[in-house]
Amino acid sequence: MILERRKANTIPTDWSAEDEAVLLTFLENESFDAKLLKTLFPNRTLPSIRSKVRKLRIKHDLFGASYRDTKEKFTEKIASEVKPKIVFDAYAGAGHQTFKWIARANTVYASELMKSKLKQFEKMASDHLFVKIDTKDCTWNLFQKDDKKIYLFIGDAVSAAAELKVNKVVVDLIDLDTCGSTLPTLPTLLVLLRPKHLVITHGEFHSMRFKREDVLRRLLVHRDIGSNPLPMGVDQMSDELDKAVKTAALRAHNETSDSFWLNLKDEIWLGGRIHGMLRRYYKVSKPSATADCINELSSLIKHA
Template identity: 50%
Template sequence: MFERRRAYNPKKAWSKNEEEKLLNHLKSKGFNSKILQKMFPDRTMASIRSKTRKLRIKHDIFGESYRETKKDFTKKHAEIIKPESVFEAYCGTGHQTIIWEKYCNNIFASDKDKNKRTPFINAIKRIGYIESSTYSDWLGYKKEKKNICFYNGDVLNAAIEIKQDNIKIDVLDLDTCGSTLPILPMLINLIKPKFLFITHGEFHSMRFKRDDVLRRVLFHRDINDTCLDLTVDELSKELDKAVKISALRSHNETQDSYWAELIDEVWLGSKFHGMLRRVYKIIKAPATSDCLNELLYQKF
């Protein structure tokens, strides 16, 4: 039986001094569970890991060690795809945005974290963008013939506005430290991209033994089956199935649904300790039987 963590781990607020101590250690020496447990003996490991994740995101050091690998992967496929427009749904402070803008003329970027707004704007201004317009909740920036529109809010609201304005999107980029599987069918239906880039943060849940999280997001599996007995390679296969099924279930009619063809992938960091980034080609779904047969008899 699953239990609420706070039922047996009452929340204890982190002091400013504790946060600074942890942040300084992360910046200088990285994450080491044994060392950090000694540094914070009154904290559970779950609490330390949770705070570590939040600080890394807040101070833009999450994924710093494999940032160049991610950029190179994006460049590699951007040169092949040559997109005209990209929807970067979780843009953060703009590290991937400044890569995409070299290959396309229109970028729609969103992030709900209010702390990301100023760093993102500063990042694109440093490469020559100037404020051009404001439309609804979008902030527009321009550099010659190129445009970047930033939405500081929920990704689904941004996607709905893109849909309402009949904006054609070539690439949907879902680059987050968590999981985007629960909303992937909706995003594919709204955006109708030609290509999907997705970063799988579900391996963090595997590493931290969050079976509850994995059972929730891997909706094609039996909810009664644990996910903790999966190997890294097996979880990789399950995630591929989840993406394909998300595309297939993006509409109630197969003829209006989509299918995802895996093109390439790269590990960001080491297996198990890192994340997996993949690129898919999104096409109209063939017959349901063909899709199901591929899923049932899939071979890697």
């Protein structure tokens, strides 16, 4: 099936400071309601409103606030079971999960692309009694409490992981917690850091709900990119993401022996199955023979 480029059907209109303030107040007090928001902003399209909602939630640390306690309890559970010494938190944001990991770990290396998140992270560090250490010209911000250290890299997660690789930092667990998808970067991060454990949050369900065929065709690496994966329900999407993660890990390196096999050990829904995301914990191991791995993946795909 031939895809067409997405294009705007209306002339873009900038959001005024007043409209942003109205929307922010709404988001701080209410859950997303498309009909009500269209009433508040009758001259805007629903995609425009959704886009601004997402940006404001990220900017003001509101994204995932409704299920933050659930996510943190899951992080605490995995940290208690795994007991990682060194964690890489690839999409740290304001640091909510970072400070859950450091409760068990000795060191957390975190990265965050948005520079504006640094102040939020610094406040979170202060609330947890971590002191910011002057690192001069170092690209990593250091926060320390007793013998525990958190290093925050303001920049791309792959760049941060590359620096850790160059400096021979041994990472026990990586946490890929984002509102989008980390499937395209997963193989790179696995090869660079070679962790024993992986925790990943799947925001790809939003693409399924919005019927973004183009996005899903790009992300589901185990499927034929030329075929439409839709329609798809929540259960099938959950299975497809498991296959995609395992396939990406198996293909991470030219040699199967240097790639990875992921065993799904635990999972939890964040925000519910209808509107939420799925967070999963995988134990990372070495693959067996190529044929065995492909047979197992093929069986999963065939009988899904």
